[in-house]
Amino acid sequence: MSTRSFSRGAAAPTLKDLARLAGVSPITASRALHRPELVAESTRLRVQSAAEQSGYVPNSLAGGLTSRQTRLVAAIVPTIGHSLFSDMVGALITALAEARYETTLGISSYDVEHEETWLAAMLSRRPDGVVLTGTEHTMRTRRLLLSADIPVVELWDYIPHPMDAAVGFSQEEAGRAAFHHLRACGYKRPAILRADDSRAQRRAQGFLRAAAELQAPEPVQVVFPEQRPQLGRGREALTALRAKCDHADAVFCSSDALAQGVLAHAHALGLNVPQQLGVMGFGDQALAVDCVPALSTVRIDGANIGRLGAQDLIARMRGGQPEPARDVGFAVIARASTALKS
Known part of the structure; x- marks a missing residue:
């Protein structure tokens, strides 16, 4: 297979480019992409590898455009x-x-x-x-x-x-700011309740880094799959936290929706918010101000x-x-x- 490099600013690779990279004719490359049953498996795999290497994408609008703009x-x-x-x-x-x-x-x-x-x-x-x-x-x-x-x-x-x-x-800086806010409010052992998506993870990293910078105890984390249904998340997260770390006195949640669920379950448990448990969300969504008590959060526009x-x-x-x-x-x-x- 021949080699060719592609970079921003170069023309998008064509079918001829793909065929040359795969070492086949353009018609064979086309068949491998659109009628793979007509070519040998080894040929199909070679063309597929060349397509992935070059970034080639078949043009489903070929012949249908009079200019490059599609709007x-x-x-x-x-x-x-x-x-x-x-x-x-x-x-x-x-x-x-x-x-x-x-x-x-x-x-x-x-x-x-x-x-x-x-x-x-x-x-x-x-x-x-x-x-x-x-x-x-x-x-x-x-x-x-x-x-x-x-x-x-x-x-x-x-x-x-x-x-x-x-x-x-900066997700990391948002996490750092959340930790500093909770510390300024007097909380000694804030914890993290979050989904497992990468953005929430980076906010948690900022939160943990701020704790380390202040030589505070490392915050405990409770992590759950993002795909888990919203219903019951707050109850499950707070229950898991209390089983794992019953001395946590505040929580930084990965969303306002999660924080609202935590507030509801804290009330059900008879916990005084904010005296026994501080609760902080993320996002400043519409209902944050209507929670009881009103929810502290990180506002993103x-x-x-x-x-x-x-x-x-x-x-x-x-x-x-x-x-x-x-x-x-x-x-x-x-x-x-x-x-x-x-």
Whole structure:
């Protein structure tokens, strides 16, 4: 098999490029992709390997376009079950529509392998731009995007050197700020209750690092699968924490929804919040202020992230070069659920 490297700025690999890389004719390469039963298994595997190596994506719109522009944007989010992501997506789609771009939306369910499969299918439709949530992707996803050579914006997570452009905030710093808030409120042994997704994990790492920096006891963690139904999560998490560490005096939850469940179960157990247990969420969702007591949390402006992401993507699709990375920050919102202990 011959070799060829692909990088951003080079033309997307064609069927002829793929055939040359696999050491077969273009018609054989096409058959291996579209009618694999007509070629030997060894040939199919060679062509498949070449496609993965080069980032080649079959063009399902071949012959149907009179220009390269499709005015289509492909965007994927982990879920729309959280208002943070739905606010972000709503603002993104609205801003793109105002610029006459249509958006096709995918749901990854926090699975980078599914994101990869979705992306390959979307690139075959030749979108003008791609929006991803987060900065963690498979190597093949990165190769596909480099080979496609179209604008890409990663939302939600901030990193100084993104794949192309990024708009978001530091998950680690949000976790550090949460720990400092709980310590300032007088809590000595705050714990972490979180889902097992990578963003919640990075917030936990920031929380743990802040504890180490202050030479505080290492916070206990209770981790559960993100796919677990929302119903009963707070009860199960608090029950697991009390069995594991009955001296924890505060909890930092990976979402406001989880924190609300913890509050409800704390009330059922007769625990005084915030005196016996401080409760802090993440996201500042609509019901946070209506909890009893009102929920302390970390506020993220998802709608602003969506708007800025759309602006940067539109600028890139029109040939501009806005800043590659924007840190929109976050805010710690102190409410009664972590009121200063007397």
